[in-house]
Amino acid sequence: MRKVLVVTEAKAGNLRGVSLESLTAAQRIAEGGEIIAVAFGSDAAHYANVLGKHGANKVYIVGNQELDVYTTDAYSQSLRQVINEVKPEAIFMPHTSIGKDLAPRIAARLGLGLISDVIDVQVEEDDVIFTRPVFSGKAFEKKKVVSGIPFATVRPNNIPVEEISGTIEIVHFYAEIKELRTVVKEVVRKTTSGVDLSEAKVVISGGRGVKSPEGFKTLQGLADVLGGAVGASRGACDAEYCDYSLQIGQTGKVVTPDLYIACGISGAIQHLAGMSNSKVIVAINKDPEAPIFQIADYGIVGDLFEVVPLLAEEFKKVLVNS
Structure with missing residues (x-):
């Protein structure tokens, strides 16, 4: 049994599908252990029920207003505090622009074993084995973390999403965010077709x-x-x-x-x-x-x-x- 933390991500008010894929990855290795999801921003509570339907037993809502728009400082400070509070045995998060920026910083600060761009995860003889593409997708490698807690970023559209019924516990967590080097004053979004x-x-x-x-x-x-x-x-x-x-x-x-x-x-x-x-x-x-x-x-x-x-x-x- 493993306690697994899943860092979720939303875009334009909608939970990203790869967050649910990350929860499925967590289900594969938890083996009956606790799966904890964390959602950031003042609207994060809206996603709690969806996260519960996809495997989360507990959802940490980090509702600081500073987290409504991504900045490296605010998110890295907040996520480190959640990790120190939860003390997980493995962590997953989406392999997106945010994940690619945030995961290496967190891993370096906390001494975690980072494996990025994961497309599959399985447990083999009690070892957690991650699969990721190499050589521009021409080959695949299987890796395991030998030092530190495994921290994997999940590539979108590779792990089939699985729903699971159950009850969830919601924890409202206030992060202590200190001085920020970057403050977002305004976000101007491009008009798109609506499909990410x-x-x-x-x-x-x-x-x-x-x-x-x-x-x-x-x-x-x-x-x-x-x-x-x-x-x-x-x-x-x-x-x-x-x-x-x-x-x-x-x-x-x-x-x-x-x-x-x-x-x-x-x-x-x-x-x-x-x-x-x-x-x-x-x-x-x-x-x-x-x-x-x-x-x-x-x-x-x-x-x-x-x-x-x-x-x-x-x-x-x-x-x-x-």
């Missing part, structure tokens, strides 16, 4: 073959039909066809959707590093020799401006009839 690219189940991605910002509207049409998000290669971003927030690849976001449709993307190694672990990959390209076809499960040689609208229409028919 890093957690989307379907991603329609475009490269230089999309040719223009107008071309990305064609991809958005298919994404809307499938309830997905639009992504892009670095080439498309460099050409100013779309915003860099859509970039997928070694220097952009890493995505692992159920369905990845690559439109007009040649398949440079840097781009493959960000999407090669997608469950199903469909490539659409006029060049039959494009490297993207080597990793695609399905390939369509053709003009994306003809193929994508046809796919959108066919998917509409299927979805209406289903």
Whole structure:
């Protein structure tokens, strides 16, 4: 039996799906032990019931107003205090921009054994074994922590979420936050389609073959039909066809959707590093020799401006009839 702490994360007022994946990871190793979730911000109490339905026995609500917007100082001070209070035997948190900033700092301060970008976790002969991709997703390594408490960040869309019934205890915890080096005065959010690219189940991605910002509207049409998000290669971003927030690849976001449709993307190694672990990959390209076809499960040689609208229409028919 292990006591496991799960650090949750919300975005724009909604609990991120990868927080629930982290709870499932905790269930796998707790072996009947206590699972404690921690939620930050003045609205954190809204997520308590959802966390309870996904395995949390106890939820720490750290409701300091300073935590409504992420800053490294406020969150690191607060999380350290929660860890010292709970004294967990393992910790999970989402592998997001926040997780990538916060987890190494906490691990270094408290002497924890950090393993980042985890896609699976199992118990083998009483050892907790973590699986993570290496070499841009071409291989996987299994690791265990030999010094310090295991602290893992979980990559989105890899651990199936499991619901579990039970009762929860809610603990209101006030963190003592001292002087902050950074204070956020205002947050201006970009208008998006509403689907988080890093957690989307379907991603329609475009490269230089999309040719223009107008071309990305064609991809958005298919994404809307499938309830997905639009992504892009670095080439498309460099050409100013779309915003860099859509970039997928070694220097952009890493995505692992159920369905990845690559439109007009040649398949440079840097781009493959960000999407090669997608469950199903469909490539659409006029060049039959494009490297993207080597990793695609399905390939369509053709003009994306003809193929994508046809796919959108066919998917509409299927979805209406289903």
